[in-house]
Amino acid sequence: MLETIELRKVFKGKTAVEEVSLYLEKGESVGLLGPNGAGKSTTISMISSLLLPTSGDVRLNGKSVVKNPQDIRKVLGVVPQEIALYNELSAYENLKFFGRIYKLKGNHLESKIQEVLEMVGLRERQKELIKAFSGGMKRRINIAAALLHDPQIVIMDEPTVGIDPQSRNHILETVRLLNREKGTTVLYTSHYMEEVEQLCNRMYIMDHGQIIASGTQDELRRILSGEDTLLIQLNEPSPELVQELLVLDPVRQVEETESGLKLIVTKQSGILAHVVQVAERLSVQIVNINVYTPSLEDVFLQLTGRKLRD
């Protein structure tokens, strides 16, 4: 339905997006994951025709969006990262404005406003001014404003940044409803791995302007299928232990956590014994050891060498 072909964007000599190719099938929910500054928002701006790519193309049903932006604008709803609303107006007035710019009128506009308010759970508070809303409520109206014209594709740019858990759950529920019950195609960007895991069938992982991995959750997990994650709880931090463990062959990565260490190690027998021996030699007391299959967060760490929220 929608694809990008080797999208590239250069700002004043600095490459923000490099050769990004991705696709969305009709009715799919696709995640675009990456830390701050990875190039997600720039990619989204190019897909939604707000920004011209330096090179590459965006195609909707095979037709270039770069040449004919009107085509994608008709079927697209964009939820920007910022709260793109009039603070001085009420939630209802904002939605009336955004409905009118899509040529919705009269009873149809009224029923659409009530429908999207119901969807984001703010129907009872529609007469209140946006400036009186909490951050989470603003974000919910921000989403509602993008859904008034029944878009076939919805692009959401980090819609849950800095909000309370209740609003976050509401937003995640809204996205699920949109995708699963209404069949809307969703491109969801976030730097919260668990959100993408919950909502998306497939995902693309971006870093430094490039897509470094893509696939379903299982496909991505398979990147680390030959590895285990060890979570070691220590009585006190030990930099010497980190150094010693890094020397061990099976140890691929060591990360210091609040209570100890997190190790990504090659699946093989005897690794636990090695770790315990080193700790004993350095007189570091191990309180607890957990072994589990790597998560997508671990995959990301492995691919980029940094955490999603770094």
Add this chain to the structure above:
Amino acid sequence: MFTVFWAQWRKERRSPFMLIIFLSLSIVGTVLMSMTTNNKMLIDVFGVPELTTAEETAWIQLLNQSEAYQFKMRAEQPSRDAVREGRADVAIKLSENNYKIISAIESPNVVLVEQHVFHVFAKEMQIREASTHSGDENQFRADVEHNLQRPALTLQTQAWDGNPIVKYDINLQFLFGLTLFLVIYTIGFKVTGVLMEKTTGVWNRVILSPVRKTEMYLGHLIYSFLIGFIQIIIVFLIFHYGFGYQLMEHFDMILVICATYMFTMVAFAMLLAGVMRTPEQFSSLLSATVPIMPMLGGIYVPPGTITNKFILGISELFPLTHAMKALTGVAMFNESLTDVAMPIAKLLFIGVICMGVGINLMERRKA
């Protein structure tokens, strides 16, 4: 376009304070400045101890035959203190046949007061001297008054076109000047809406809708134009009906000039918005540039006061200068629309240039 206009109007209704503040400032500012021009300069006078009360009263009566000054008897010490402490430019010390000017600084006021007092004393001394030779002093004074009312020579003055000379109404100048000056802020802060929407992301949302970019700009700019225009009309109507300013004779032409000025100022604000990236930067630039316009344009001083060619050249760049020229020409000198065609044309020219460059800069930044 109407939807964008509607949103601006709804916002205005929610917080009309800025409009009310600038409307009030126009009215209060003009009234205050008019009060200062109508006031006579107050000058303290004290006499030497030998001077009788009757003599003091006689001098005060003579000195007060002036439209510019009001002389008032006061004790010597407070009069001197006022001059020393800078609360008064000048005081007068009277003696029977003479006077002294008490001043602590050199200022044009001191020179003008000195000229007036010298004129009064010289005339009175001449009459006194002449009357001592006439035998009947009272009769002589009566004859002088009588002859002054029917002088041997009379001087008539006319304007260059043969019409009577128009008395320049500085209060009308203040009204036009302050109203046109303060409306720049109203327009400026309305045009900031474009930058504000670009910052918040509302602009991008509207771009993705079927609304065309031209309609988006027009919605904002027509709204800013109308708000400023309405502000001017309200102020002029208040001064016409509330304070007796004569504006209705040429009101249609005044409206045409103000509408042209509004277009130019909206375009000027658009240029500033094109140069600046954020509403905060825009506000700083607006606050820094706008106050210069009335000063260099000579809005606060009588015409002809500013003679420096460099300053006059710079003031030509400001729309306020041309709008003032056209408004005072029409309202005070009964000039026709053809007579003020040049300043109107200059306004339109500045407007077209500013609008073109402003929108271009704004659009170019996006890519």
